[in-house]
Amino acid sequence: MTLIQEETLDLLEWHRLCQHLSTFAATKLGAIAAQYMRLPDTKEESCQLLAQTEEVYDLENRLNTKLSFDGISDIGDALERADLGGLLSGKELLSIATTLAGVRRLRRIIEEQEEIPVLKELVADVRTYPEIEQDIHRCIEEDGKVSDRASPRLREIRGQIKVVRERIYRKLQDIMQRQSGAIQESVITQRGDRFVLPVKAPQKDQISGIIHDSSSTGATLYIEPHSVVEQGNQLRQHHRQEQIEEEVILRGLTQQIAQVKEDLEYLLAVATTLDLAVARSRYSWWLQANPPRFIDSTEPITLRQLRHPLLVWQQNHEQGVEVVPINVQVDPKIRVVAITGPNTGGKTVTLKTIGLATLMAKAGIFIPAKVPVELPWFEEILADIGDEQSLQQSLSTFSGHIRRMIRIIEALNGSSPEETKPPASSLVLLDEVGAGTDPAEGSALATALLKYLADQAQLTIATTHYGELKALKYQDERFENASVEFNDQTLSPTYRLLWGIPGRSNALTIAGRLGLRPEIIEEARTRVGGFSEDINQVIAGLEEQRREQEQKAKEASKLLQETERFYAEVSEKANALQQREKDLKQLQEQEIQKAIAQAKAEIAQVIRQLQQGNTTAQNAQKATDALTQIAERQLPKQKHPPISYRPKVGEKVRIPGLGQTAEVLSLSEESEEVSVRFGIMKMTVPFTDIESLDGKKVETQEKPKPAPANPAPPPPPKSSPVIRTSQNTIDIRGSRVAEAEADLEKAIAKATESGILWVIHGKGTGKLRQGVHEFLQRHPQVKRLELAPQNEGGSGVTIAYLT
Structure with missing residues (x-):
């Protein structure tokens, strides 16, 4: 980068924008990459960065959540040290394991989504080595210490350490009990890696041993008794063995990391690139910015309502003044x-705003302007x-x-x-x-x-x-x-x-409004010259015309918005009416289906009654009357349309049966007959045998049937007995609902004559009773249900009244 290019970035405050961008990064590496972001050298690279930003933007909006970078950390130094033959600590190995897991999780999310080819290509070659991650978690605890699971040898050494330490504790506790008068405080402590007892200085001869330390006053000596020195030496040897074994384990894991160092560096670079794309996307969303389109030399530059991104930050984070957008169309x-x-009119801010917009587009960041955002x-x-x-x-x-x-x-x-x-x-x-x-x-x-x-x-x-x-x-x-x-x-x-x-020049105008003496202003005007004043007046007139046009444009825009709102309201009401009509049709269809179902059930009941009773003419007549009542109740009432055609005297009519056209001589409404003549023939024919010349039939009135001379009185209704017998009682206790339904069907057919059925189902959990009630309520021969009185079984018995 040349000196003038670096100066340009400083003058436009590009590094300040990068600092703002870094706050949207999820990882430390991403934040550093944002702070020191390099501008692309080619248009293709800028397009690639913009595509990454757009895909992350769409992906996070589609998922309605943010991509998580949990566990991913800067493992670059650890990778370098492993490659140089150094030894990685347990915490460094854990950071590598969590980074592998974090990148694998991101890659899985990206691979599961559609229409993000750039991001998929970015993570396509990433290897996350789950086997290395598993080895690390098997050997390293969450606090970074080597686990007992790492090797049988380490588990054995630590078991020996535990045994020796317990022996030392027991011996020291025995000494404290026997020499309690010489002990300053009943506690076992350590100095270095040696276990010692706090002994009063005057009584030090009572406990022979090695003095490892003393208190600041000299009143307490920390003595390791001779009886535990040998065991202390053993413990030290075991700790050394433990340390050597831990180093062996850490060395093995470090060597695994060193072998795949290049792959892990690539993985880290991809994670950083992805985090930087996420930062650009979230910063763009925060700015309410839109993606730019790079144009060629034949298209105009269009940046409408362009805002200075640093002023937007200042407005939101530092309570700055509201940002005034500018329009750039070249x-x-x-x-x-x-x-x-x-x-102080904003000329310099305008230059910086345009300059930052072009830099943001090159770096793959959306521009805070309205669509379309088009620039070279x-x-x-x-x-x-x-x-x-x-x-x-x-x-x-x-x-x-x-x-x-x-x-x-x-x-x-x-x-x-x-x-x-x-x-x-x-x-x-x-x-x-x-x-x-x-x-x-x-x-x-x-x-x-x-x-x-x-x-x-x-x-x-x-x-x-x-x-x-x-x-x-x-x-x-x-x-x-x-x-x-x-x-x-x-x-x-x-x-x-x-x-x-x-x-236009405003110096003289401003001076006059601020109170400078008029004669001085006039003198200055004469020295400036009339031509300059004429130009200012022309410019003032152009500005006034521009303001008028902008005012008219605002009014037109407002009218357009009201029109669009009115159209939206009308469309919404039309949609509501269509939905209402659809709902009404659906409701009507449901009512029709319900009526059909009810009619079918009643007809089925009539058929069952015919099947169960004796086949006599009287029963058949009852069934016919019942079907007629069902038809009258369920079918819609048909209104007789007005008679569309009646012959008139002197009118020509056609007699289809004879194939003749005749003249009407007379007609009788009572007998519904008409006297006609065709040729030399005269005859009387009923209305049903003629039609108009255009094919209309004569509609006749339906005559009522004569009532029988001596109608038979209807049989008196049977009263249903309420006495429970073996014929009208069924016991289904212990049965399942499916089994009970078949038994109930037989019992209903058997108890039809009595008109009542007693169903003993018991109390129990109530499931059988519920199933029985649901079956009986659907049955066409059951009018109603009720539970039996307490003296007849209460809630354990149901009485069904039959038709």
Whole structure:
């Protein structure tokens, strides 16, 4: 990276944005990678990074949860030391095991999802070595110590250590009991790896042994009795053996790690790349940003409602002022944009916002602007922003700008005049071009620089106070004007960027509103010249027209929103009506099906009654009457349509039976007959034998049947006895519900004459009673149910009344 490229990143505060990005990383490695993020050298690499960001963004939204990086840590130093023959500790080995498990979990989640080809390709070649992970967890405890499970030899040594330690404890406890007067405190302690007793200094001769330490006052001596010295030596030997065996185990695990060091380094790099993609995705989501699309040289740059990401951070985390978005739309033929306007009006912030947006796109980060976000992929982004001076070289502001411009030109065209390159796909950002020297010379130099950059760079955006630069647009179609808006009433900038209109000079207006004497203002106007004032008035008129157009656009947008809302409400109501109609049809169908089912049940009951009784004419007539009642109750009432055709005297009618057309001479409504003539023949025919010439039939009225002369009186209804007999009683205790249903069916047929059935099912758990009730309630011959009185069995007996 060249010096001017590094300076550009510093001027645009790119490293500050990277610091913000690092807070969204899940691992330490990801945070470090975000802080020192390298910008891609090719457009393809930027597209790859953007694809990673988009897939993580979609994946986390689809899963409605965040990807977890639990267990993944920086194991780079451990891998390097293992490769150099060093010995890894238990905790370092555990970190490697949890990292393997964490990456395996991420890979499984990615492989299970659809439509994320870039992420799948990223993790496709990752090896997570589950066998190494299992060996580590088998040999290493959670606290990092080597486990007894690691080897039989280690388990045996630790068993010996336990036995020797218990022997030492028993001997020391015996000594404390026998020599309690000489013991300062009844406790066994250690000095180094030796077990000792706290003995009072005057009574030290009572306990012979080796003095290992004394208290600060000298009143207590810590003595290892001679009787446990030999066992203490054994214990030391066992501990040394334990240490050697632990090192053997750790060495074996370390060698396994060293053998697959390259694979684990690749795994760590993939985890870091994935974490960096997650950080870019979450930062983009936090910014409410959208993915950019890289365009070619024939398409316009479009960045609508673009916000400065660092100001957004300041607004949310440091209670800064609300960020004012800008609109950037540059035609493909434009090579230079000159932004004019007052100081502190937002010109420099505009340059930094555009510069950061291009850097974010290159790095694979979404841009905080509205869709569509379209801009070129700039190979180089070069900036000269600010009034930086070099005190060491005693350089003025002007000299500092010129030196930086020299470095920009060298980056565009080569390090020397002899070395030339074709016009670069570069973005050049210049703040106050030509400032810091005589206005006339500075203006001429700025004009020359911008014309040169129009030939050498894809796009140059420059801020200036020189009015002469505003006229370049009308001399060269590759130039465009823009300005930062200024409120004449409040004497403050609005920080909005206006395209196509140069900024007007506000110095005299501001001075007058601030109270400078009018005669001084008028004198100044005469010295400026009327032409300059005319230009300011023209610009003011253009600004007013722009405001009017923006107001109309806002009103049109509001009207469009109301129209869309009205359309949505109408659509919602229409959908609700359609759903209601659908529900009503469904309800009607359910009612029809219910009526059909009920009619079928009643008909089945009539059929069973016929089958169970004697086949007599009287019973058949009863069944017919019952079916007629069912039909009248269940079928919809048919309304007789009005008679559509009646013959009239003198009308021509057709007699289909004779194949003749006749004339109506007379008709009788009572007998429903008509007298007709065809040819020389006259005859009387019923209404049913004629039809109109267009085929309409004469509809006749249905005549009531005559009542029988001596109707038979209906038989008196039978009263159902309530006396329980063997014919109307069934005992199903101990049966299953499925078995009981067949028995109940037979009992109902048997008890039909009595009209009542007693079902003894017992109390028990109540499941049999519930099943019996459900079966009887569905049965067509059962009118109702009730539990028997207490003296007849209570809840253990059910009485079913039959039809």
